[in-house]
Amino acid sequence: MNDESAATSGCKHCGLPSPMGEFCCPGCAAAYEVILGIGLGEFYHRRSSPLSRPLVLSTKDPFASPQAEQRFVRSAGQGMSSVEFFLEGVTCSACAWLVERIPTADSRIFRADLDFGRASVRVVYDKASSLSQIAQVFRSLGFRPRPGDDPELSRLRRDDRRLWVLRTAVAFACLMASMHVAVSLYAGIFEGISPKIVREMGLALGVVVAPVVFWSAIPFHLGAWRSLRSKSLSLDLLVSLSIAVGYVASLRNAWLGLNETYFDAVAMLVAFLLAGRLITRFAEEKVRIGGEFLARELAGEVLGVRPGDVLVVPSGDTFLGDGFVREGRSSMNAAWLTGEEEPVEISVGDRVWAGAVNLRESVTIELESVGRDTRMGKILSLLSGVGKGPLQKLSRRMESIIVGSTFLVVAAVALWGLFHGGIDANRMVATLLVACPCAVGLAVPAVLGVAHRQAAGRRILLKGVDAFERLAQVDIVVFDKTGTLTRPIPVLREAAWQSGVQRGEWEKVLGALCRASAHLALRPLRELFPHCEPDLAIVEQAGLGLETLWKGQKLRLGRREWALDHPILLPEEWTEVVFSCDDREIASFSMESKLRPEAPAVVQALGKNRETWILSGDKPGPVEVVAKACGIAPERALSRQSPEDKLRLVQQLAQRGKVLFIGDGINDAAALKAAQIGIGVQGGAAAALSSCDVYLAHDDLSLIVQLLEASRKVRTQIMFGLGWSVLWNLLGVTLVLTGFLGPIVCAVLMPLSSVAVVGYALTRRPFPKEIS
Amino acid sequence: MSVFGILLAGGVFLFLVFLGILVWAIRNGQMDDLQTPAERAIWDDKPDPGNSDDRT
Known part of the structure; x- marks a missing residue:
């Protein structure tokens, strides 16, 4: 086969950038070989867009258990079984072609009917084959089969x-x-x-x-x-x-x-x-499938894995939960979580996240949390929060008012007719038809539906339908500093060893200590100390540091006061990490948080007609530097702020206006919750994520500017839609009562009003076309 | 019976026939997926024997 086209555009299989050679990962290499081997190499001619990275095989196969067979497999008669998978990785017509050609290459599979829109495939296969074997066929081609709906539920929905x-x-x-x-x-x-x-x-x-x-x-x-x-x-x-x-x-x-x-x-x-409601139902189903598809990334719920399970995760496979590496070195792609396609190196003690893909070598991991308790689970739970905003409530109220008023008008027409020569049934029918407030009911969901879809396309996840409305009312914007305006992972500025210290003696211990915690300030030290002292019993003191006993000595790595056993006065960020032995300083490491390049422009854009603040737990110096760079007044740049301080100030500011809090850490969780609206920044702590109303899954603060601008447009569009609907109904009823409109014209006008509102919503673009 | 009655009866009969065809089509999943068949139409090769009805 001619594979030049694939080769020139990156990985030979998936087409994504491939810095490591012909293939970006072993999974792609395996998929490439399999596709050529079964004579379906034509796929690479047909492919028009890059694929997602494939899986080779799964150690913990979701389809391997008898329970999975019982739950997902149905008899298809004549010695055949059928199953429905959600199929991740189907990106273009060529993928659909490849999936539906599988029966020509594998005698165990009789049919593979793909539903491109729902990203699901119904497979009819030889009853003698196991579900796991059938799933493996799809995996070997580079797709990721996920358990589909429960067959009974699927049947009911269908x-x-x-x-x-x-x-x-x-x-x-x-x-x-x-x-x-x-x-x-x-x-x-x-x-x-x-x-x-x-x-x-x-x-x-x-x-x-x-x-x-x-x-x-x-x-x-x-x-x-x-x-x-x-x-x-x-x-x-x-x-x-x-x-x-x-x-x-x-x-x-x-x-x-x-x-x-x-x-x-x-x-x-x-x-x-009915047509209008059918379209709405299809749109809702797509959203539901999208959400469930993401939820299946968590997999833990389906697989039956539990915290504490030790799993071998081969190259190309997805981590099934949050945990840490027990054996092996590799790299992982956690783009879904971090927005960064750049592989992240992982070795013993490093944390791994559900949904991230192991790229290079097989590693053994121990799970700490699965399913909804993982970081991804917490992010996804944001999607499920549904509330009704003021505009939605206004829409419902208007609907009730219009329905009630219509009944009154119809009753008045009947009464009037009763005393003036007979009831005018035509006019009553015409009034009922023209006053039907369908457009009022459609205006809010149509506009919000488009806005939510566009936001999701930019990796902005909004909790609840009222988030746009609350964003449009913001008067005061409060930023956290570290991880929000600055990069979450600091840069090592200086490593100062005490004179006379034998570095080689301590490096392995330091390597073990800095791998025992997920604290971001310790990340640069992991690169500095790649080797670990095995079997150290390490205890993490939250917010202070790590402690262990080694050869009878008490070793500490963390905040200076704590490491040297001095009284701790004020909370602060870890801009300095001290390593001590029996309260004696061995070395200190200075960190620097780098300002995000887009931060000054974002703060200035959000500061137009709004107050801007920085609240940070860091020392005054770094906070002042960031405030100055972003153009925030010094009196509004508060340092050494504890979570309680942040909460108190947000509550005070909330008395003067609507507060938007933007943060990422656990120390921001209370403030995020207390603010009128909280935005969690990508890479943040799980507690912060569960507290926020909006989560940025893309590492770009400028999305917040787009979001606020979009929320203003959404509000205008909703008001326009509602106004249009009310005006239409009022005009219609007036024309009916004055005898200019009959029932037939009213029957045509009524759906036209709905079509106009939906058409208006679909043609609006609350977000700009290109992400800056 | 007037010609109108005959036409009406014929119309109702045809309506029921087409309604039956519609019900049959929907029950057989003809309306379940409106996207993939359009994709299949542009695959300019022979139909896949694996997906032919004689295998089911």
Whole structure:
């Protein structure tokens, strides 16, 4: 096969940058060999975009247990089984081609039907093969099969989706049929038609539209029933009533042989509303699948691994939980967590994170947390928080007001008619149709849906639907310093050894000590001391340092006062790390936190018309330097701030305005929670992540500027959508009451209003096209 | 019975036939995935024997 195209664009298999040679990792090399070996090398001609890095094999195979077989495999008859995987790594048409060609290359697999949109594949295979073997076929090609939905749940969701499609399709089919009949009827009326035929055609229309009213519209009727039971006014109540009144009035007119029937209008109302809800459901399902797909990165829940498990993780495999390396050296790609594609070196004692990929060599890890307790789990849990913001509540209130007002208007029309020559059913039906507040109900979710999708595309995760609204109201911006305005990992500035100290004697101990903690200030020391003294019992004192006993001596590595057993006065960042033996200084290491290059511009952009503050636990000097570089007034750059101090100040500032707190550390968690809105910066501590409302999964502070600008636009767009909907309804009702609009025109105008609102939302771009 | 009745009966019959076809299509998953079939259409090679119905 001609593989030049692959070779010239990086890794021969995945096409991603490959600094190590032809392949970026052993997983890609293996996948490349397998694809050529089974005669599907054409894949590399078809491929149009880079793939994700593959897996070779998994030590802890999610599909290897009997429980997995029982849960995910179903009989497909005739000695065959079927299973559905979510398939990660399907990025383009060529991937789809490769997946569906697997049956030609592997006799155990009979069918592989890919659903590109849902990134799932249904596999029918020989019953004699195990689920694990089938999953391995996909892994060997470079894809990552994840357990799909539980088959029963999957079936229920599929059936529900199909039912909605069928309801909508029937509504549209009946709508078209009714329009055929209606056009003939209208033509007949103008051309001349006998009253008998008018009556028959009218009743025929009633028959044609009956499936729409009595079957397709069931979701609206059920919604109306729920609304009545909960004694609330909902959109479904008005829709259901409009359908019922329209249909009954039309039947009455048809029976009496009158020309005025609205069967086609009723069918149109139901068909358009169903189509709108179907689109919304598809969009929601995509979001759900996306979330579940990410959640499966955690895998721990599915695999049954537990904290304390020791796993061998081969090159190319994903870490199944947070933990640390017990044996081996390798590098990992933790881009999902850190935003950095650059491989991170790991060796004994280093921490690894769920979802990160082991790149180079096999390592043995011990798990400390799995599933939702991992850092990734905590980040993903942000996605599940759902609340209702003020604008959503306003939308609901407006919906109720419009529904209530419509009922009042209809009642007034009926009463007026009662005393002035008979009830005008046409006008009542027209009022019900034109006042349907569908657009009000769509305005907020449509705009927020687009904004959330665009935010997620920029790796900005927002907890709850009201985050945009709260962001738009911010008056005061408070920054943490270390890890937020400066880089989280400091740079070693100076290593000062006491005179007469034999360095070689201590280096291995230091190597072991600095690997026993996840503290970022110790990272530069790991590179300085690559070798470890084995079997040291090390105790970490939170916020102070590490301690061990070695040859009867008490060794400490950490803050100066603590290491030298002096009284500890004030909390501060670890800009200096001291190594001591029996309270005697052996060496000290000075660290420097480097300012993020984009920080000054971001602070200045956020400071326009807003107050900006820095709150840091660090010493005054570094804080002043950062404040000066970012243009923050010295009186608003507070150093030596404990978590309690930060919380207190945020609470004080909150009395003057809406506070946005941007931080990353555990010491920021309380302030993040207390602020009007908290933004957690990529790479931050898990406690901080769980406290924040927004998480930046990309290492770029300028996203905050984009986010605030987008939130302002979102607010404007929502208000515009709501205003438009109300105006439309008011105008429509006025025209109906003054006799300018009849029910049929109203039936056309009502869905047009919804289409206009959704169209408006879809064409807006709250975020700029390019990330700066 | 007037011609209108015959037409109506014929129309209802055709409607039911097409409704049946629609139900059959939906139940067989024709509407489940609207993206991959469009991708398959541009694979200009022969259909995959592995995915032919005779193997199921």
